[in-house]
Amino acid sequence: xxxxxGKNGRLYVDLAGGGSATPVAFLTKWTADFTxxxxxxxxxxxxxxxxxxxxxxxxxxxxxxxxxxxxxxxxAALDGIARKMYLYPNTLTSIQYWSGTAFFDFTVTGGVAExxxxxxxxxxxxxxxKTG
Numbered sequence: 001x002x003x004x005x006g007k008n009g010r011l012y013v014d015l016a017g018g019g020s021a022t023p024v025a026f027l028t029k030w031t032a033d034f035t036x037x038x039x040x041x042x043x044x045x046x047x048x049x050x051x052x053x054x055x056x057x058x059x060x061x062x063x064x065x066x067x068x069x070x071x072x073x074x075x076a077a078l079d080g081i082a083r084k085m086y087l088y089p090n091t092l093t094s095i096q097y098w099s100g101t102a103f104f105d106f107t108v109t110g111g112v113a114e115x116x117x118x119x120x121x122x123x124x125x126x127x128x129x130k131t132g
Contacts, residue, residue, distance in 0.1 A: 004090045006029075006089070008088075008090045008091050008092050009030060009087075009088060009089050009090060010023050010087075010091045011023070011024045011027055011062060011085065011086070011087050011088075012024070012084075012085065012086040012087075012088070013073065013083050013085045013086075013102075013104070014076075014084040015070070015071050015073070015075065015076060016071065016075060017075070017076075017079070017081060017083065019084075021083075021084045021085065024062070024064070024072055024073060025064075025067040025069075025072055026064045026065040026066075026067050026072075027062055027063070027064035028063055028064045028065065029062070029063045030060060030062050030063075030087065031060045031061045032058070032059075032060040032098060033057070033059050033060055034057070034128075035056070035057050036053050036054065036057070037053070037055055037056075037057065038051040038052070038053060038054065039051060039052050039053075057124070058098075058100070058102075058127075058128035059121065059122060059123045059124065060122050061120065061121050062118070062119065062120050062121075062122065063117065063118065063119045064117065064118050064119075065115060065117055065118065066108055066110070066116040066117060072118055073104045073105075073106040073118070073120050076103075077104050077106035077120065078106075080103065081103075082102060082103055082125025083101060083103075083104065083125070084099075084100075085099065085101065085102045095132040096131065096132035097130070097131055097132065098128050098129065098131075099128070099129060099131060100124060100127055100128040100129060101124075101126040102122040102123060102128070103122065103123050103125050104120055104121070104122050105120045105121045105122075106118065106120045107120055
């Protein structure tokens with residue numbers, strides 16, 4: 001697989017809770033963090049800290065521009081329902097993506113010398129799996 005540019009990435013979410021995931025409008029950046037918990041099991045006499053792996057975590061962030069014609073992630077953030085999501089690093093090939101359900105948070109910011117922007121976070125509501 002080759003290196004890719006991020007300009008063709010896309011986040012699809014079931015925005016209205018109707019079952020169909022659609023692209024979230026005007027996103028400019030996303031992150032996905034797949035960190036596994038490490039539990040300290042160091043005992044007396046060990047030469048250094050020793051850890052065992054716990055459960056993996058799946059969460060991330062989004063940023064973009066506010067769109068007054070779509071719900072973006074506002075409704076999903078308010079109702080506390082895990083929504084279907086598909087995160088594509090490159091929609092030109094669509095062979096690799098992460099999917100599952102997630103809970104979303106949504107923030108809107110604006111100011112006198114800036115465009116109105118959105119940001120938010122997502123956290124796994126089910127197993128997040130990589131396809132492809």
